[in-house]
Amino acid sequence: MSRKIALSAVAVATLLSLAACGGADDEDSSGGTVTLRYALWDEVQKPPIEQSIREFEKAHPAIKVQIELNNWNDYWSKLQTQLAGRSAPDVFWDHVSYFPKFSKEGVLTDLAPLIAQDKVDTSIYDSKLAEGWKVDGKVYGLPKDWDTIGLFYSTKALKDAGLTPADLDGLTWNPDDGGTFVKTLQKLTVDENGKHPDEAGFDPKKVKQYGLAMQAPTGQQDWWNFALQNGCALQDKPWGRWTVDQPACVQAIQFVQDLRLKYHVAVPATVTNPPNGPSLDQVVGRGEAATAMDGSWMLRAFDTALPNGGFGVADLPAGPAGKGSVYNGLTEAVYAGTKHPKEAWELLKWLTSERHQKAVAQAGAVWPGITSLNDVFADAWKAKGVDVTGFKKAAEGTTMGYPLTEAADVYNVKALDIFNQVWLGQLSPQDAAQKITTEANAAIK
């Protein structure tokens, strides 16, 4: 049956490649040039990266780079299947949530000897980023970028509601009545008759524009931020057990559900639930929401959806425990099983070089891993009339890193399923919190 083919093909391919243990011939190496595979998951960042890599290829005529792009959901299952099949890409983006597993399984190249040999200056990187990737003197990746979460807004929607960007400063929320954050979002939410959610006769089934859009497969762009602002810790300690079932965390989850189902100020989950919902730049771009909580890596996407000063970025609101944002960074890593370690190291050096990161920052793709280039990124956006320094302030303020855990797979897969249900109103925040805590903790050995 043809329906079975996709699945069995994956299974057979895996088994075959397992049996062959990377026996596939590399035809390219025989001709004198080496083809490196470079895997990433963000389409928005790809164009400037690709452009810079063309320069790398010019400087290294014997190396060709093939970019393998898969979206976040497919990326990890594909990469891990390839790792199991000993056919992973030579260089790939690594994420802190998979780092523990990968370093334990020995699939990442220790860069420390190479750094020493080529006298690479690692002090240029943000130390907060670089330190997270060192284990027992081994270095498993060099910083690619960093990101925080901000409140993207449509300038037109703000104007239409009679608000100015300054009105989004200093907003606060609380679990009881939603605070000034909800009040402002109510002003930005209108139904087809022009009524707001706090007015009599407001029809929550016929909303023309919502105040806020949220979407996050893991929680990074939505409830983790509220959790941090409410004094919730997702884990008892790094590498420790999950503590999402604590009251402060449940309240944060409840708040995100309330924004949709109680206050009617956030786009319903039937629209935005990942992985099928449209990305938030589109939701705001077509006027269905006035603002969106999203990561700094989405700037280019918002600029495409709302060009020529059509959008701006404000700080996230403050909660009962103050301000705060999730802070994260990626690294470029070299596969330990690469057949071209020398060439892969050359590529990695390029990707983490000032020249490459400057080019990517100038294109406004991501905040660079090299500290001195932060201004390049900020200036690139300033030239377009967008003030992005809020992300940097957020990074310097109270932040929460991605949870460090061996249970990343389980957490990611279950969270997508469980929180989809919470946002739809099919599961209570309390039950969801208990479920994700139990399931993720069960996966920790």
Place this chain on the structure above:
Amino acid sequence: MIDNIPYDRPVPGHRRAERRLAARVRTVAEAYALLAPSLAGFLLFLVAPIFGVAALSLFDWNLMGAPSFVGLDNYRELAADPEVWRAVLNTIYYVVLNIPAQTVLALLLALALNRRMRGGKALRVVFVLPWMAMPVALGIIWSWVFDPRYGVVNQVLGMVGIDGPNWLTDPAWAMPVIASVNVWQYTGYTMLILLAGLQAIPHTLYEAAAIDGTTPVQRFFTITLPLLRPSLFFVLVTNTIGSFQIFDTVFVMTQGGPGGATDVLNFHIYQQGFQLFRSGYASALAMVLFALILLVTAAQFLYFRKRTVYDFS
């Protein structure tokens, strides 16, 4: 090849038996030789993996480290796993949405095309086209068609004043959409088999019945349907098996979401095996799916055995 057995001439008794045996051996050997390529494929790619999966279901293995034997633990775990039961129910829901609609639609189409008409042959090809297309590519195209903002479906609905739902992100609609895509894709194939079945029914029966003064409806229920049973049996069994194995449309269109609304067994197996890397547990789930299909197929066999006529002479 059976027909090629040399005709036995009258020869003394024992020699005749000898020759007959030799001929049979030759025939059988010939048959196996001809079967060998497909048999090898069948054993290597279908039978061996079944045993492989059955064995793997007794282990805990993340694909990277060494597998460890856990006995029946995986089965105990899945029996108590609410998500497995959800996946079983989702799968059954899909089969129930898919099979009746597909079979009735295909039967109606086959009846309509089973007459001489202009462009009949071209229509047959058109109806079978979706079946020949790649399910993954189709899934992507249907995702566009059902896009709530830019999709054709909601634009057409909008023209008549209906505010179309968010087809793939609304848990109430996701599964019906998946099922309808597959109905659309496989109806042509089912129609083709039923059409062949219809054409095998002797005309004389209809003529005799017409002379006896029966109505077309009577003829359908007393002649067409009973004599179509072998074909119906075939499409019902194979399509039901195929439906229980639904994967690609779900993988491309919904990834089991929203909130698990389309998390069918095969997708759940994929998720456990290739997202969570629990290949032992995924194998145990695959055995459950295998048992489920075996059960349903056996039930279908029992139901049709007594009611099916193969010989029209």
